Amino acid sequence: MEEHNRENHILSTQAIKRMPYYLQYLKKLAGEGIEIVSAPSIAAHFNFTEIQVRKDFSAVSTTKGKPKSGFTVKELIYDMESILGYHSVNQAVLVGVGQLGRALLSYRGFENYGLKIVVAFDQDPETAGSKIAGVNVFASEKISDLCRRMNIPIGIITVPETAAQTVCDQLIAGGVKAIWNFAPVHLSVPQNILVQNENMAASLALLSKHLEEKIVSE
Amino acid sequence: MEEHNRENHILSTQAIKRMPYYLQYLKKLAGEGIEIVSAPSIAAHFNFTEIQVRKDFSAVSTTKGKPKSGFTVKELIYDMESILGYHSVNQAVLVGVGQLGRALLSYRGFENYGLKIVVAFDQDPETAGSKIAGVNVFASEKISDLCRRMNIPIGIITVPETAAQTVCDQLIAGGVKAIWNFAPVHLSVPQNILVQNENMAASLALLSKHLEEKIVSE
DNA sequence: CATTATTCGATATCATTATATCGATATGAT
DNA sequence: ATCATATCGATATAATGATATCGAATAATG
Structure with a gap:
């Protein structure tokens, strides 16, 4: 039986550079009371492909996205901030x-x-x-x-x-x-x-x- | 008969980003009176591979490098500045x-x-x-x-x-x-x-x- | 003037990054 | 409950970028 842990998903240099952009936008969405967001909608905003967004998210997120709805904004924010070391100074x-x-x-x-x-x-x-x-x-x-x-x-x-x-x-x-x-x-x-x-x-x-x-x- | 013009050598985004670094260093060398420089010596300074340096140079330079000696510093500077639009404001x-x-x-x-x-x-x-x-x-x-x-x-x-x-x-x-x-x-x-x-x-x-x-x- | 060492340019291989494809799953509508 | 649709994750392909290989050229040396 295969285990699927986060460690498989490697975080490339380019992906790291994109994180602050995601983060800024996700925080804006959170401020507007939005709780769930999909990869395609994020992609549309940044002019990225939805595949790239999904990969980036899966590389940092501890939880999976839900088909037909998307990812939890709050969790993404938390995970990204952790990964980027914003929680420690x-x-x-x-x-x-x-x-x-x-x-x-x-x-x-x-x-x-x-x-x-x-x-x-x-x-x-x-x-x-x-x-x-x-x-x-x-x-x-x-x-x-x-x-x-x-x-x-x-x-x-x-x-x-x-x-x-x-x-x-x-x-x-x-x-x-x-x-x-x-x-x-x-x-x-x-x-x-x-x-x-x-x-x-x-x-x-x-x-x-x-x-x-x-x-x-x- | 094949024509070898500069247009074949494409200038990648990454290469463009390296140009200002080369330029800064080449100008320093020129200031020290150095007229010829080889790809390996440049590579050593920047911790790049000599192949990369050679490729970068050949993508911007109008003249070829000379085996066993290298490239003309002045010409490289001129070519890079032209490419980067430093001559026009x-x-x-x-x-x-x-x-x-x-x-x-x-x-x-x-x-x-x-x-x-x-x-x-x-x-x-x-x-x-x-x-x-x-x-x-x-x-x-x-x-x-x-x-x-x-x-x-x-x-x-x-x-x-x-x-x-x-x-x-x-x-x-x-x-x-x-x-x-x-x-x-x-x-x-x-x-x-x-x-x-x-x-x-x-x-x-x-x-x-x-x-x-x-x-x-x- | 031949030999050797160094650098060159071109082509080929490898690594990284981005995009495309496709089956699976959840939501909402009939 | 079933069906249609949007989104998901995983794997496969393509594009970009970096490095390795190798024959050719040239300067220095004996």
């Missing part, structure tokens, strides 16, 4: 308190995504010592030491590209496990460290390519 | 002058990527009428009209998620061809309009998934 530090750094510090929404920026760093002695959006800013020399002592798993890099690799090395020296990199450079890191690049130049590349209409689809 | 408007909007307006680096933000919009009557980083801010009601009159191809959305679809519709009504969306929502648009999402929640999802070590590679 990860602490992060941010390095580089320029315009972008300040914007990220001021964006309180991250806590909904399980991320809390607890400390920031900046090279400028003026900025270091100040407090931005309730977060203390320290001098960059203290990165490694503080990260290690506070056992911080995530580092956010919002420094100019020339400083990015140095900062990255300091974060890793401080024991950080994952790096969210907003500098438009490639960072060299050891195997076990994840670098998540938020490279706007890359997005822009797709944009302008589209405007030239020579692109090959996605 | 696209005008854009930005809607939503909050923290993030201000950060983007202040970031002058976009002009290197062929993007120039010429006008901004905001709902708040205080903000509208002001000037941020040299860019005039107008009231949101004027979006469609101004975009159409100035023939703007790109709209940047940095408003809260509740307002994003409305703004999106206004931009499209104004004739915008591509949208760079920083709001964490799916936008519904006609077929011919490109939406490039810059969803930090999606990146965060991958980050925290990695921290749980349950992820399935990339």
Whole structure:
């Protein structure tokens, strides 16, 4: 007799990226009092295929969908939030308190995504010592030491590209496990460290390519 | 007799995303006076395979690489910049002058990527009428009209998620061809309009998934 | 001037991701 | 109760993207 547990359904990288979109929409539906939702209706909203939606859901959901009706909105929300780690909060530090750094510090929404920026760093002695959006800013020399002592798993890099690799090395020296990199450079890191690049130049590349209409689809 | 022109080599979406990284590195090399570069050396730097680098290069380059030596740095830079449209400048408007909007307006680096933000919009009557980083801010009601009159191809959305679809519709009504969306929502648009999402929640999802070590590679 | 080592380009294979097909099951209508 | 229909899950196929293989080219070396 076969056992059907969730572990068979693997969650691909692409699927993970779609989760926040599903989640946002499901929460909106829940807010409107909708309790059951079908894969085809979700697919219609996002312009996905219903098969893809069904697969994505089955990869994260602990319960099955019901033929002819669909999935329970609340359960989907709960399951996705669990999978994405929104129920536990990860602490992060941010390095580089320029315009972008300040914007990220001021964006309180991250806590909904399980991320809390607890400390920031900046090279400028003026900025270091100040407090931005309730977060203390320290001098960059203290990165490694503080990260290690506070056992911080995530580092956010919002420094100019020339400083990015140095900062990255300091974060890793401080024991950080994952790096969210907003500098438009490639960072060299050891195997076990994840670098998540938020490279706007890359997005822009797709944009302008589209405007030239020579692109090959996605 | 077969003709070998560049048109055979198609440029995939993923390859386009890699271009800004190559470009950044190639420019650094050029700054150091390096004139020739090989695929294996580039691959080593990025932790890519040399085959991938070679394929990417051959998809954009007008000239061929030379066995035993490599590619001409200058030519690669020129070809990539052309492909990515950095030589011509696209005008854009930005809607939503909050923290993030201000950060983007202040970031002058976009002009290197062929993007120039010429006008901004905001709902708040205080903000509208002001000037941020040299860019005039107008009231949101004027979006469609101004975009159409100035023939703007790109709209940047940095408003809260509740307002994003409305703004999106206004931009499209104004004739915008591509949208760079920083709001964490799916936008519904006609077929011919490109939406490039810059969803930090999606990146965060991958980050925290990695921290749980349950992820399935990339 | 022949030999060797390195890189190139083209074609082939493999991996990942997305879509299509189809039988099974639940809901609502007759 | 039976039938029609919408949706489900599972398996199969297709598309996209990454990697491996291999002969050809060229620069450096003896």
